[in-house]
Amino acid sequence: MASRPARRGAAPLQLAPQVKPALSVEEWEAKAPLGELEIRSIAKVKSASEHIPLPSKFSLDEAVASRPSTPLALQRNKPVAGSSRPNTPLSGSASARSTVHALHPKQPIQTPQQFYDWFALIDRSVAHSQEAHFRAHVANVSEHLSACDLLVEKIDLVDQEVSGMLEGWRGVEEGGKSLKDACQKLLEERDKLIELTEEIGIRLDYFQELEHATRMLNHPGESLVLQTDFLYMVERVDICIDYLKAHRHFREVEIYLFRYQQCMTRVMTLIKMYFVGSLRALSVDVSKRLYEKDVSPTAQMHLLYTRFKTVSSQLLPLLSELERRARSHPQELSALLDECHVAYFATRKSLLVSRITEEIKGLDPSHTELVELTRAGCSYLKQLCTDEFELYRNFFTSGEEQLYSYLENLCDYLYDDLRPRILHEPRLTVLCEVCTVLQALMVLDVYVYGEDDGTEPNDGEELSIDLDAQAVHKVHGLQKLHTSHLLEMVLQDAQTRLFFKAQSVIQSDIRYYAPRPEDLAYPEILINAEKPSSGTEIQEKASVSDIFRLPSIERQNTWYPTLRKTVWVLSQLHDFVKPAIFEDIAQEAINLCRQSLVAAADMIRVKAPLDAHLFLARHLLLLKEVIQSIDVAQREAGGSGSSVKNPAGMSDTLATMLSKTTSLLPDALFASLGMPRIDESIQEAKHGIDHELRRACETIITLCTDSITQPLHDWAIAPNTQSTNKIESEPSLKQIIKPSSHDVVTAFKHACTTELRAQAARLRLYLEDSRTVTARVLLEHVRERIGDAYEAFWEAAGSEGRERDDIMTVPLARRLLIDVCT
Template sequence: MSVGTSEAPFSLEEWYATLAPLQDKQRLSVSRISAWTSTESEESEEKDVPKAAGEGSSLAAFLARVADEVDAASATQHDAQIEALKQTIADLDALLASIDACQVNMAEMRAGLAFVEESAQELMGQAEGMMAEQSKLDKLAEQISLRLSYFSVLPQATALVSSPTNDIVETRAFLDMLKRLELALQFMNSNSHYSDAQLYQMRISHCLVRVMTMVRLQFAKRGAQTTDTALAQLQEVNHTRDFTSDTATLDLYSGPMTEALYGGFVSLQASFRPLFAELEQLETPSAAPSAALIAVVPASGEEYHEILEECRATFCRWRMLLAKESLRMYLNDHGRRIQSPQDLAFSLEQAAGFVHGLACQEVALYTTFFCAASLKGRHESPSAPTRLLHALGEQLLAFASSSLPSTPHELAALCAVFQTMPPPKATALPLATSGSDLLDAEQQHQRALAWMQPVLHDLCTRLVKSANAVVKSDIVSFAPKHEDLLYPQVLLEQRQAIAEEQAALAKATREKVLKHTKRASAVGAGLLESLVGDRKALALFSQPSAAVYASWYVPVRTSLELLAMLHTHVPISSLIDVGMKCIDGAQSAVAHAANLLRDGKYGAPEGAVGAVDGHLFQLRHLFVLQELFYSVEIASRSAVSHAANDPSDMQLDAPGMQIFGVRVADASVVLDTINSLWSATRFLSSEPKVPPLSHDERSHLNQHTQTALDTTRQQLHTSIVDASAMTSELASANLALPLQIFLAQAQRAAPDASKALAAWTTFQQSLDVNLDELREKVLVYISDDATVANIMDTVVKRTVETYHAYKALVDDIHTQDGASSESLSALAPPHEVQAMLTRRLQPALDRAP
């Protein structure tokens, strides 16, 4: 195509306006393509432009060639590309239309999805409601089925209990049926409003009674067979032992003995323990329900208790046969070795250990068959296992009763053997021992202690009887020898030791409980303070220091020794009874000895003892007996607070069994008693304000015992007041004897001035001779400074009274000539004499000789 005939090309704006009307985004895209193609074209033009070869001829050719290229550039040579672009634009329009259609479809689909979701939620709610209703119906069906099963249990149970033999009792089906019957009975008891519930309740109860009867009969049959086999095994063990050896003893814990005594009960326990556990739930009204759906209203279990109690009694009879047979074998073995009382004591101690080990194992075995709560009987009657344990104690007692000692010391030693029985060595029975109701070793030990009751009761009776004999022979009927009444020589020889020991005792008391003490010196007789001074425990009836104890009269020492042996081994009522007899007897013996001292038949060498020694001797020992009496009362108070909570005190559960073993006293009670006895300033003339026994403390004492306490307390107080009054009266009479003689003569004849002066002179001499001696004797016999001061005050008071009467009579004598009248007028007034006597009789705090 030539340049002259070609059409002018469209401009880009014309292209946009006519051939390709585009939107803004499309126009931008085309502009970018145009700019790119324009750049490509310019580069190619630059490459294709021919260069002028020269200045002349080539210029025309060059211009011509350029004109041809211009003509070619204006020609339409891109039709194919334009057509392709048009096709692309058409395709893009179609895609845009499809996109619009898709957007419309998506909107419609979203609306449909929202509708579907809303409908699905409604359907799910309805489905959940139907599922809940279905679950409720299922549970209701289960409950209905369960309740119907309670009404349908009787035919199956009747078929089972109608078995021709009782061997079915030991099958699993029988136990399952028993549980179902138990549940059915509980259901009938708690849902009596159901139709015929009472009738079914009666039938199920009768069926359960039949079941229990079958259990009892089968248990009796199997247990009797097992017991016979065990007895035969025991005999075989006994026959196979080597009796020629002195060291051969029957070992309870050996393999053959354990197998013989307990091996046969393994299968018996495995078969019957589950049955007894179910029956015990029926027996116990407070048993927990076995089904969660049942609100149980427990029925009375008395109808089941009798059958179960019969099973327990039967079991204990079997065990009693075996236990007594093994104990018989053991005692026969030891009996042939007893040659002396020492052998008996040793054999009895060994036998006690054997019996206690056997008792512990019997308790452990019992709790593998029955619940531990049944170890104690109902009401006041002892349980079957308690009777079994008592039988063992009675058998041991029968073995030793003919050879038991008779002295209190030996009997107390035997009581201590039993009351301090340690737990046996731990052994495992060949039985199933799992379960929360079983007892541990310590609990078995405490339960098994009941076997000691017959032994301790017999020993206690013998001990009290022996103690009463000692009271009669060694206290009431005590005949003193010369060396028994070497007073005040005994006290003078031990004066230094007594003073030192009492000072140490008082210091120990104050250091231990300073806040309770009201005195700085040794107080009282030292018996109660010896309890407080012991840093280990407040053990009642403890001996004071050796020097103080040796200075007591023999019957008083015997009383303390006897009560020290008794108080941990006898009931508190027996202790009080023997204690009051000891104190009364010792009081009589002391009074008799005091009369012997006053008469001068006994005592220190001639000239060293006087009439006042008898009264001081009696007063000294009355103070000891008073503290001994209040020690008995402290034991009575402690019996309430300690013995009931101390297993070693042997408070057993049998009817009529009294408290044993009052071991320690409360410190505050002891100190309050000491302060009440010895802090009062007028205790010699008025009864000490010791708190009487409370109602609770008297509740375990009978009327006879209470009367004995009150009578002895009053007698002691009266004797102390009388002895102190006699001491003061005799001492003041010795001091004022010259004045009393003058006063007596003045009543028969007119008083004479010379005789009055002679009486005054003799009175002064008497004071010089007797005051120091009286003071020393009172200090030797009486340990408490306040008591000494009280006695001295009374002596001074009575002596001054005599002097006052003498001075009044002298003042009435008519004035006579001579030196006598002048001397009489210079006599000291009574208050000066009183001051002088008080000063000279004032007890020194330093008791060193």
């Protein structure tokens, strides 16, 4: 083999000398230091090697011999058996060697040359004896090399045999691999054929199902639809139709698809015929028993609902298949489903019409009170529609539009009598009660989160009625009856009539209101209201919305009738009309109320100017509270994030009016400060009220201060009496005598304690409510104006050079004003 080493020769190998690294004594001492014991051992070896004795064969028998003995004599004296070195092999027999040693000289040494020759012989003998073990080792190595060469030859033979076996194994392996590949190809071809056969069989199943379906449909009898394999066959036919539609590239697929569709149409027709026939038979039986005498209401409910629910358990699976296929194939099967709906609704209507008519007649629509008729009739219809809805769900899961159309037809029997009563009702309170009844019936119809889509309600949302909620729920199927859809028409009629009636009331009782003398008897009305009531008065029950629960609403008997009527109309409308409509009518009512208040104040001004302006300010402040209440309610309903619950009081409004700056600020600034502002829808009405209120307040302040400040002003501008010398030169002018400042101050004190105290009491009488003392705002302005006039008088008195010790100081005057006004 190429990988094996070459055969060794018979001669020993010549080893190349290896150069050993030189190592000095110092390096040796540094790398291998000696201990004390080693040093002593080396010293002993050194001392022992200083005197090397001669070999034993050369030792003399006598220690004191004068000349060294020859090797032959040494050999004779001492045997060589105890020598440590091997002797040099000598020729000759054992007896001759024992007598004559080969190294002994043959002749005695006489000359130096003989000695040198003998010594050379001795030296060669010693060298030969020293190399004997090397020669023995070389011979041993040669024998080993010979054995190794023999082994190498044997290994080469074995290697050749193994190489031959390996080549044979490789040939067998290649042959087996070829056989394996051939078998694998055969297996793959077999698997492909099996898979192809299975796929062909699977595809053929969709075609072979037609024979099974046709064979089943050819069996006559209505009981076919009740067989256990019928619905399974329908499912298989539906799957085959879908499969063939998805694989229209198959051969003759259009023919099979058409025949499958024919089978599906025949199946659905059989279901429809069975359903219609079952309904007809059940209707005939129920009608016959209903027309019998003495049928109790419980028996009627059993016949109209329990009997139908019993049949529904058998018909529901069939109708579900029809509905599902109608959704999948609307062009072919929707007409059959519509026929089922028509047959069902016709059957139910024929059984219920007579019963509904009798119930409505029992309510006596012509003479029963409208509210009671609405409550009883709509409650009965709601229960009837709920029962019909639940019964319909036992048969169908679709057809919501047809169902609500059918329920509306049932409700029309009551609405035909209820609508004319609502449209001709003249009383606003009755219309509000009708709306309340209808909303109470609809409030349970509010969409409940989580019933259909699993969502949770928002805790911050308020309960509200959405009349268009049914449009949202159509996608979820028949989950819950939406009564709002059925009551929507009646509620809209009531709201429309309520709106027009409210407009009529606003025009007649607010715009064209003719005040009576007792309506303008101010302040007598307020004074009488302060007196304790006797408890014998009979007060009419009034319904007021929560948004108009104003702090001063408890004293409505002191209000002007138009304001009272405005609050009452708006409170009636707020909960029953849409916000946009309510804002429009509120703006109209508030504007007309303001105009009526201004007109009434003009009438009162003829006899009492101050009372007229206090009357106007009082009612305008109340009207502003109404506007702010509406604004807060709209913000809360609209989710604008406003947390204001109470509208601004009269005192806040007066402070705003008298500052004359609030109306100039933009709405964005108020929004950033968190302060409520009136919506733009009634902004115009608010501006009109602000203008009238500001003018009334300015007039009140002027009327309260002019009679007190005018003497002070006249004294300050009158000419000084010390300059009469200039006047005497003009005889045509009469000298004016100026009153003393002390007299003026005395008159000022008297006017404050009498007139101002009476005016302050009058202000509190008009502008005091149960929550804040709004008169204090006006009185502060009155005090400031009078105080400023007195301060001008004080400065004018000092400018004349007079002593002001006998005149009341400005702080004392202001303190007097505070005491009088509190």
